Amino acid sequence: MANYLSFEPLIQMGIKQIKSKSLSEAEIIKESRKIVDRIAAFMEESGSELLNNNPGLSTHIKNTIQEQINTSQEIATTMVCDEWKTIAVEEFKEKWKRFDAFINVLDSESLPDKVLETLKVDTNNVLKYLPVIWKEQVFKVFGMVVGLVQSGKTNHMMGLTNKLFDLQADFIVILAGTTNTLRNQTQKRGERHVTGYNSSLKRFNQLHKYLENNHVEAVVSGTAQDLIDFTKGKPLFVQSGDFSTHWSHVTRYEPGKKYLFIIKKLPNVLETLTGWFKSQEFFHKPSKRCRKVTLVVMDDECDYYSLNTKDNGETTETNRGIRELLDLFERSIYIGYTATPFANIFISNNPPDRHLVDFDLFPRHFIQCISTPTNYIGYTHFFGTPQSKAGLLPYIEEIEEYDGDEMEYFGAKGEMLSMPPSLKRSLQQFLFNGGVSALRGYGSNHHTMLVHTNVRKNPHKSVVKLLNQYLDELVNDVSNSTGKAAQFWAEIKDIYAQSLIKNQKVNRYQEQHGLQNYYLGFSISEIMDAVKEYLVSRRAKVVMVNSDSTDVLNYDLYPKGLHVIAVGGTILSRGYTLKGLSVSYFTRQSSQADLMLQCCRWFGYHEMYKDLIRLFTTKSVLHVMCYATGITMQLFDQFHQMCSQGKTPLQFGFAIEETRGILPTARNKMLHSTSTRGNLNIRADYDDAIFPLDNENLKARKERVDILIHELGKPEKQDGVYLYREVPVKTFAQWIEQWPNIGNNRSLTGERLAMRLIALHESGQLSSIDVGIVTMKKNGSSESIPFANQIDVVPAERKELTYSLETGIFELSRGRAVTVRHYQYGLTDREIKIVEERSGTTFQDRATPESKVVSKVRWESTSGSRALFLIYVFDMESINKTLREKHGIKGIDTPAIGYHLLLPMPNNRADQRVNQVYREKYQQIFNALRNDSNARKDILNEDGTESSAG
Numbered sequence: 001m002a003n004y005l006s007f008e009p010l011i012q013m014g015i016k017q018i019k020s021k022s023l024s025e026a027e028i029i030k031e032s033r034k035i036v037d038r039i040a041a042f043m044e045e046s047g048s049e050l051l052n053n054n055p056g057l058s059t060h061i062k063n064t065i066q067e068q069i070n071t072s073q074e075i076a077t078t079m080v081c082d083e084w085k086t087i088a089v090e091e092f093k094e095k096w097k098r099f100d101a102f103i104n105v106l107d108s109e110s111l112p113d114k115v116l117e118t119l120k121v122d123t124n125n126v127l128k129y130l131p132v133i134w135k136e137q138v139f140k141v142f143g144m145v146v147g148l149v150q151s152g153k154t155n156h157m158m159g160l161t162n163k164l165f166d167l168q169a170d171f172i173v174i175l176a177g178t179t180n181t182l183r184n185q186t187q188k189r190g191e192r193h194v195t196g197y198n199s200s201l202k203r204f205n206q207l208h209k210y211l212e213n214n215h216v217e218a219v220v221s222g223t224a225q226d227l228i229d230f231t232k233g234k235p236l237f238v239q240s241g242d243f244s245t246h247w248s249h250v251t252r253y254e255p256g257k258k259y260l261f262i263i264k265k266l267p268n269v270l271e272t273l274t275g276w277f278k279s280q281e282f283f284h285k286p287s288k289r290c291r292k293v294t295l296v297v298m299d300d301e302c303d304y305y306s307l308n309t310k311d312n313g314e315t316t317e318t319n320r321g322i323r324e325l326l327d328l329f330e331r332s333i334y335i336g337y338t339a340t341p342f343a344n345i346f347i348s349n350n351p352p353d354r355h356l357v358d359f360d361l362f363p364r365h366f367i368q369c370i371s372t373p374t375n376y377i378g379y380t381h382f383f384g385t386p387q388s389k390a391g392l393l394p395y396i397e398e399i400e401e402y403d404g405d406e407m408e409y410f411g412a413k414g415e416m417l418s419m420p421p422s423l424k425r426s427l428q429q430f431l432f433n434g435g436v437s438a439l440r441g442y443g444s445n446h447h448t449m450l451v452h453t454n455v456r457k458n459p460h461k462s463v464v465k466l467l468n469q470y471l472d473e474l475v476n477d478v479s480n481s482t483g484k485a486a487q488f489w490a491e492i493k494d495i496y497a498q499s500l501i502k503n504q505k506v507n508r509y510q511e512q513h514g515l516q517n518y519y520l521g522f523s524i525s526e527i528m529d530a531v532k533e534y535l536v537s538r539r540a541k542v543v544m545v546n547s548d549s550t551d552v553l554n555y556d557l558y559p560k561g562l563h564v565i566a567v568g569g570t571i572l573s574r575g576y577t578l579k580g581l582s583v584s585y586f587t588r589q590s591s592q593a594d595l596m597l598q599c600c601r602w603f604g605y606h607e608m609y610k611d612l613i614r615l616f617t618t619k620s621v622l623h624v625m626c627y628a629t630g631i632t633m634q635l636f637d638q639f640h641q642m643c644s645q646g647k648t649p650l651q652f653g654f655a656i657e658e659t660r661g662i663l664p665t666a667r668n669k670m671l672h673s674t675s676t677r678g679n680l681n682i683r684a685d686y687d688d689a690i691f692p693l694d695n696e697n698l699k700a701r702k703e704r705v706d707i708l709i710h711e712l713g714k715p716e717k718q719d720g721v722y723l724y725r726e727v728p729v730k731t732f733a734q735w736i737e738q739w740p741n742i743g744n745n746r747s748l749t750g751e752r753l754a755m756r757l758i759a760l761h762e763s764g765q766l767s768s769i770d771v772g773i774v775t776m777k778k779n780g781s782s783e784s785i786p787f788a789n790q791i792d793v794v795p796a797e798r799k800e801l802t803y804s805l806e807t808g809i810f811e812l813s814r815g816r817a818v819t820v821r822h823y824q825y826g827l828t829d830r831e832i833k834i835v836e837e838r839s840g841t842t843f844q845d846r847a848t849p850e851s852k853v854v855s856k857v858r859w860e861s862t863s864g865s866r867a868l869f870l871i872y873v874f875d876m877e878s879i880n881k882t883l884r885e886k887h888g889i890k891g892i893d894t895p896a897i898g899y900h901l902l903l904p905m906p907n908n909r910a911d912q913r914v915n916q917v918y919r920e921k922y923q924q925i926f927n928a929l930r931n932d933s934n935a936r937k938d939i940l941n942e943d944g945t946e947s948s949a950g
Helices: 005-018 023-043 047-053 055-072 090-096 097-108 114-127 153-166 180-195 206-213 247-249 266-280 316-330 379-383 422-437 458-480 482-511 522-536 593-598 619-644 695-712 729-736 750-762 820-824 829-839 852-861 875-886 916-931
Strands: 137-144 171-176 227-228 236-239 257-261 289-300 329-338 366-369 396-398 447-452 541-545 563-568 583-585 612-618 654-657 674-676 685-688 690-692 716-718 721-728 768-772 786-787 791-793 801-804 807-814 866-874 896-902 912-914
Touching: 005 023, 005 055, 005 619, 023 047, 023 055, 097 114, 097 153, 097 180, 097 206, 114 153, 137 153, 137 685, 153 171, 153 180, 153 329, 171 180, 180 206, 180 257, 247 266, 257 266, 257 729, 289 316, 289 801, 316 329, 316 447, 366 619, 379 619, 379 768, 396 422, 396 619, 422 458, 422 482, 422 522, 422 563, 422 583, 422 612, 447 807, 458 482, 458 522, 458 541, 458 563, 458 654, 541 750, 593 674, 619 654, 674 916, 690 695, 690 896, 695 768, 695 786, 695 896, 721 729, 729 750, 729 768, 768 791, 801 875, 829 852, 852 866, 852 896, 866 875
Parallel strands: 137 329, 137 366, 171 257, 171 289, 289 329, 396 612, 447 563, 447 583, 541 563, 583 612, 768 866
Antiparallel strands: 227 236, 654 912, 674 912, 685 896, 690 807, 716 721, 721 768, 786 791, 801 807, 866 896
C-alpha cells in the first residue's frame, strides 16, 4: 500500500512556492502536477511511473494544496488598555528574531500561511495591552486568552513567549498542568518552539539553527523532559525534569540571559521556584521584592487548580503559591490560557483573602478571544447550537445508557464485566478507519482510539483486559475464517455503507468551505483486505493511561506512526493531545459543563480523515455537551461585545445561563458569583397610554418626537409606519430619558427606562432599537399631523377610555398602546417568516403571532438583539368626544402621544449566574430604581433578583 508520508517534505516545499493566496480548482490541479513532476525527478522516475506506483498520490497532493491555501482564520477580538503607556508594537517589526525563528518552524510543520499571519497579529494585539516592560518600574498585569479546545492556544502561547523574550522579558514561567504527562507534553513544545534544545535526545533542533544563523542567543531552559528508560519493555521513570532542588542547583542566573521554566502547577514546585528567585542577586531583601527584572507567568488551563476554591478568607495552596510568585516581583505579568473560562470570570476582583496577597487572578486588564481556523472542527460540528440541536457534521453515534446497575456489563464498583455491543461497534469502526487510512496512503500516520468510561482508575484495567481479549478473538476468527468471522465482516460492511453516506455529507461541507474532499470509493474487497491486514498485524496496542499505569503515550518514539487504543480518565480528559484520534468511546457522566468540554479531545484538526471521525456517546452526555456549547457561545459573544465597546473585564460584567441539573463549573469555583433570575428578569414590554389632562405635558411629548426625527433624519416609509432601523441604544436612551410621561403599572419614567436600556445594553442583552412612528390609514375626519416638517402622521383612534377625576389622568385601552399586528414592523422578511412559522399564524390573521415569539426572534437577530419602540399618536377628536359625553370635560387641544416598547428576550427564563463585576455594576443601577419613590414594586429584591410582586 502507498505511504504518502515519505513525500510530505517535498509536497510542502512545492506548496510554499505557490505565490497565490487563493486558487481555483483548475489552478490547484495545475500546481499539483508541478509537485508530482518535482517528486518524480527526485525519485528518478517519470511522473506516470510515480503515480502508478503510488495510486492516489495526485489526489493527496491536490487535497493538501487545497487545505493549505484555503484555510484561513479571523483576527482575534481585541481592545486597548489605557491604564499605562502600552507597547508600540509597530516599532518592533524588524526585531522579532526569536518569534521569526518560531514562525519558520511552524511553517515547516505545514501550518497554513493565513493561520500564521493571524498568529502574528493576535500576539501583537496581546502586547498592546501590556506596559513597556523595559521602562516601567512597577506593574502588575492580569489577562486571559481564550480559545476552543485544541484549537491552537499552545501555538499562541509559544508565539507570545518568543515575542516577550524579544522584548527583553527576563523570566517566563509556564504552568503546565498537574501531572508529569501534561508537563512533559508542554516541555517538548517549549523545546521545539522556544529554547531550540531537545533535552531528551541531547541535541539542538531546527529552531536553534534559525537562532544561530541570526546570531540570537538561545533561551536558557530551567527545566527538562522527564528522563524515562524505554529499553526494559515497560517505561521506567528515572528522573524528573520539573523544577526541583536538583534543578535549583544546576540552573545559574546570568544577567542578560533569558530563562524559561515549564513546571507543574503544584505548591511544592511553586515554592521551590520562588525560593530560587529569592536566592538571586536581583532580590532586594529590605523590600522583599525582585527588582529590575520582569516575570511573566503563562498559566495553561488556568481554570484548573489555579483558582482559590476556599471561602472565609482562606486560600488554597496552589492559588496562594501563584499569587506569591507574582507578588515577589515588582514587574510581573500573568496571562491565563483556557478553553473553558467559566470559573475565571467568577474570580473575585476584590478577594476576601487580600490580607495574604493583595490581588487574585481575575483577568482585570484584558481578555483576548482567539478564533478558530476554517479547517478546525469543534463543538458546533459535533453538538450544533442551542437553536439547531444537531451537529454540522455526522459524527455522533448515540449509544445505549448504562447506569451501572446492569450487571451483564458492569460490576458494583464500575468495573466492566463484559463488552457492551456499542464498545464492540466502536472498536470495529476503529479497525475500519485503520484499513481505510492505509488504503489512502496514511498508514504511517499516528492513529488513536479513546475509551473513557470512568474517571476512577480501577475500572480501567477491566476495560483494557476485555479489549485485548476481543481483539485476540477477532484475530483468531478472521485468520481462521471461523463462523464468527462472518458476523464481523457483516459489521464492517454495514460500517462501510454508513460511512459512504457520512462521507458525502462531510465532503459537501468541505466544498462549501473550499477544503479538501475525502475519497472512499474503494471496493468492499479492498476494504476487507485492508481491515484484515490492520487487524491481524495487531498494530494497534491497547494501553492504560492513568497515574497507576507505566504505559506512556510517546508519539515521538514512533516515526512510522503509533497506533493505539488509549483507555483512561483524568489524564486523558484535560490538555492532553491524542494524535490521529478518529474514534472516541465516551460515557463518563458529569454535571459540570467545563469539565465535560475539556474531555472533548476529539476536537481539533483531522485533515487526513475528517470523514471518519466518530464519537460514541449517550443521550445524557449529549444533553450536557449541548448546554456547554450554548454557554460557551454566550460567553464568547460577551467577550466580543466587551472588546467592541472598548471595555475591560473590570468595566463589563459577565453572565452565564444556568439550567436545571447542570452547572457551568464546580460550585466551589463560583463562590463569588450570584444566581439571578433570567436576563435580569425584567418584563419584555412597556406601554405608555396613560396621560395627564395637561396640554403642556402633551405638547412636550410632541416636541420630543420632533427632536427625535431631527436627530435621526428622514425615516424609511413603510405601509403603516415611519421606520428607523437599529438605532444605537445610547442615542435612544439619551432621548427617552426626557420623555415626559408618568410612571405607572405598564411603564417606567423616561429616566428610569433609559437607565434600564443602558443596563441591558452593557450587559450584552440589547444591541440596538428599531424605532417606528405608526401612521394609520385615512379614515373619516382624522387629519394628519405634521412632525418636524418631515412626516405626516394619521392618528390612531381608541374607543376605550377611562378617566379619574381624582388624579386628572385618562387612560386609553387600559393603558395598552400597541396594536399587536404592528409587531411585524422592523422585522426582516426572513424574521417575519420565522415568527409566522413558529406561531402557526400570520400577521394578517385575526389571531396574530404572540409578542413572546416576536421577542424571541428579535433576541436571535443576526445583527444583535434588537428592541422595538413604536410611537403612537392618538386621535384628539375621539378622545375629546368621550371626555365631553361621559365626564363633561372640555378635553385636550394637543394630540396624546404614547408608545409601546418590546424588548428582545429568549423564551426560557433560565437563571443566570453573574460575576462580581456584573452584580456590583448593575446592582447600583437597579437599587436606584428601587429607591425611586415612583418605582414599580416588581423591580428588584435586595439580592439583585427581580421580585414577582406588582
